[in-house]
Amino acid sequence: MTTAQTWVGDFTAREQGFAGANVPWLAAMRKRAIERFADEGWPSTKQESWRHTSLATLAQQTFLPAAKASAQAQAQAVRQGEPGHWLVFVDGLYAPELSDVGALPAGAEVRALSQALVDAPDHVQDGFGNERQGSSIAALNLALMSDGAFIRLARGVVLEQPIHLVFIAASEQAASFPRNIIQADAGAAADIVEHYIGQGSSTTLTNTVTRANLAPDARITHIKLQQETEQAFHLGILDVEQAKGSVFNSHSMSFGARLARHDIVTTFTGQRCETLLNGLYYVDGRRHVDHHTLIGHAQPHGVSREYYRGILADTARGVFGGRILVSPGADGTDAVQRSDSLLLSRLAKADARPELEIYADDVKCAHGATVGQISEESMFYLRTRGMNEADARNLLTYAFAAQALERIEIASVRERVADAIRMLLPGEAQVGEPA
Template structure:
C-alpha cells in the first residue's frame, strides 16, 4: 500500500481526532489511537487476502474526499421520509446527529434512543461495553473505530417491547466527503424491537460512508434489523453488522443493497448459548459497472441452534455481485440446524457473479445444507408468459421482479415490507408491476 495513500488518512485523523465526540474520555481516546495505529500498520485490505479476493478497494484508497461543500435538498429528502412512516427517528447528516430532523416521540420506561455523541452523561458505561476493540474485524473496522463521529445508541431494558420501529437515517449533504458511523444496539433479557438503518444520498454524490453496527442480544431477546442502502451510484459504502446472541434469542437481519459504485457488507452473528436462532436475508441489485459484496458468518458455538440464510442478487450490464457465506459449527455444537442459499440472476452477458458458500463443521450430530445458483432468466418461464399474451419485454420484467420478491416477502413486518417494496419498485426493471401487500 502506497505511503501517500495512507498519509491522507493520517492527516485526516490528525485533523479530526481532537474534535470527535468523546475525545475527552480517556479510554475512548486511547482506543481510537490504538485502532488508527493498527490501520496504518495493516493498510487497506487487498485481493491477496482471502476475505477480499473478489473485491478491490484500490480505487477507494486512491480517491480524494473533501469536507465542507454541502448541497441543499437533503433536509427535504429526510423530512419526506420521516413524514411517510411512523416510529422513532434518529437522523444523522454528514456523520453528525441532527436534532431538528429527528423525531423520537414518546418512549416507554427502560428504553434509551439517542446519539452516541450525547450519551457520555448518563450512558457512558453502555457505550463502553458495546463499542468494540481495536483488533476487531478487518483493518477497515479499525479505521471506523478511529474516526467514527457519531451513531445511534438503542438500549432496551428487561422485558421491554418497543411497538414502533426505530429508524436510523444516515444522509449526506457533502457530495465528496468521508463519514464514519458506529451504531450500538443492546437488548436486555426478554426485550423486543425493530431497528431500520436508511442510507440515502444525493443523486450525484461521490461520498464515502463506513458504518458499523454492533448488537448484543441477551436471553430471550428478539431484534429485527433492516439495512436499506440506497446511496448514489457514484458513492462508496462499507458496512459491518456484528451480533452476539444469548440463550433463546432471535436475530433477523435483512440487508437490501441497491446503491453505491462499490458496496461491501460484512454481517456476522455468534451464538453464545443454546437454542439461539437467526435469519440472514439479503437482496442486492447492481447495474452499469457497479460492484456489491456480501460476506456473512454464522458462528454455531453452542448446541441446538438454528440459522436460515438466503441472499438473492440481480446483476445487469457489466456489474459484479459477490457472496461469501460461512457457517461455522464448533465442536460440541450438536443439534445444529443450518441452511444457507445464494441465488444470482444475470441480466446480461457481461454481468458477473461469484458465490462461495462455506460449511466448517466440527460436530457430528448436525443438519447443515448449502447451495448456490447462477443463471439467466428461465426461457421456459418466459415462453409460458408469452403464450399468455404478454409481450417479451413485459414478461422479462415480471420474472425479474418475481425473483426479487422472494427476498422481500421474507420481511415479516408489513410496514417494513412495504417500505422495501417501494425502494425496489423505483429501481428494478419490472418493479412497477408490484402490487402493494
C-alpha cells in the same frame, strides 16, 4: 504519501473535535485503532475474503470531513409520514432538527451516540467494541467515528414501533463514519431499520459499523436499506453476539453505490439461539456489491437460516461469501445456507462461495448456490398470454426478488423495499402488488 498516511493525518488534525474526545478509554482506543489502520491499510485482493473485491479505486479518492449539509428534503422523503422512532444523521453527524424519537416506554433509550458519550460513557463502553475486532476497515471506523445511534432496551422492554436510523450522504466528497450500538437486555424486543441514502450525484464514502448484543431471550430484527448514489462507496459491518434463546433477524437490501461491501457476523454464545440472514441486491452499470457473512454456532441446538438473492444487469458484479462455523460441542445445530443470482445480461458476473465448517456431531447442515438467467420457458408462457417481452422480463425479475421480500415481517418496510425494486426495473415498471 500513502492513502493510509492521509487518513492518519486527518485523524491527527481532528482528534480533539471527535465525539467523546474527553472520554479517556475512547481517546486511547481511537489512537490504537488509527495505528492499526496505518499498519494494515485497506484490505487487498491478496486476502482470501477480499479476493473478488478491490478497493484500489476507493484508495485513490480524496474525501473531506463531514460538514452536515442541508438534507431536509431527503429526510422528509424517506420518512413519508411513517410512524416510528426516528434518528437522522447528515454526513455522519446527528441532525436533531430532522429527528423525532417520540415517546418511549420506561427502560428504552434511543439517542445519538455523541449524547450518550457525554451522559453515560460507561454504558457506551459495554457494547462499543475495540480496535482489534474486525478488519482494518472497522479500525478506521473506530478511529474516525463521527456519531451514530445508541439504543438500549432494559429487561422485558418491547417497542411496538420500529426504530429508524437514517444516514444521508449529502456533501460532495464527504466521508462519514457512523457507529451504532444496540444493547437488548433479557426478553427485550425491537425492530431497527437503517436507511442509507444519498442526494445528487456526489461521490461519498460511508464506513459504518453496527454492533448488537442480545441477552437471553431478546429478539431483534435489523433491516438495512442501502440506496446511496451511483458514485458512492459503502463499507458496512454488522457484528452481533447472541446469548441463550435469543433471536436475531437480519435483512440486507443493497440497491445503491458504485461499490458496496456488507460484512455480517453473528455468534451464538448461548444455547438455542436463532438467526435469519436474508439478503437482496440489485446492481447495474459497472457497479459492484459484495456480501460476506459468518454465523458462528458456538453452542448446542442453534438454528440458522441464510438466503441471499442478487439481480445483476449490464456489466455489474455481485459477490457472496458465506461461512457457517459449527464449533466443537455445538451438537444439534440446524443450519441452511443458500445463494441465488439472476443474470439479466451476458456480461454480468456473480461469484458465490457458500461454506460449511463443521466440528460437531449430530448436526443438520446444508448449503447451495445457483447462477442463471430468466427461464426461456417462463418467458414463452407469459408472451403467449399477450404480455410483451419487456413486461414479461420485469415480472419474472420482480418474482425472483419477491421471495426475499416475503421474509420481511414489517409491512411498511416490506412495501418500501418492493417500491425500490420496482423503481430499478426498466421504465420503473408497475409490477407486483404492494407488499
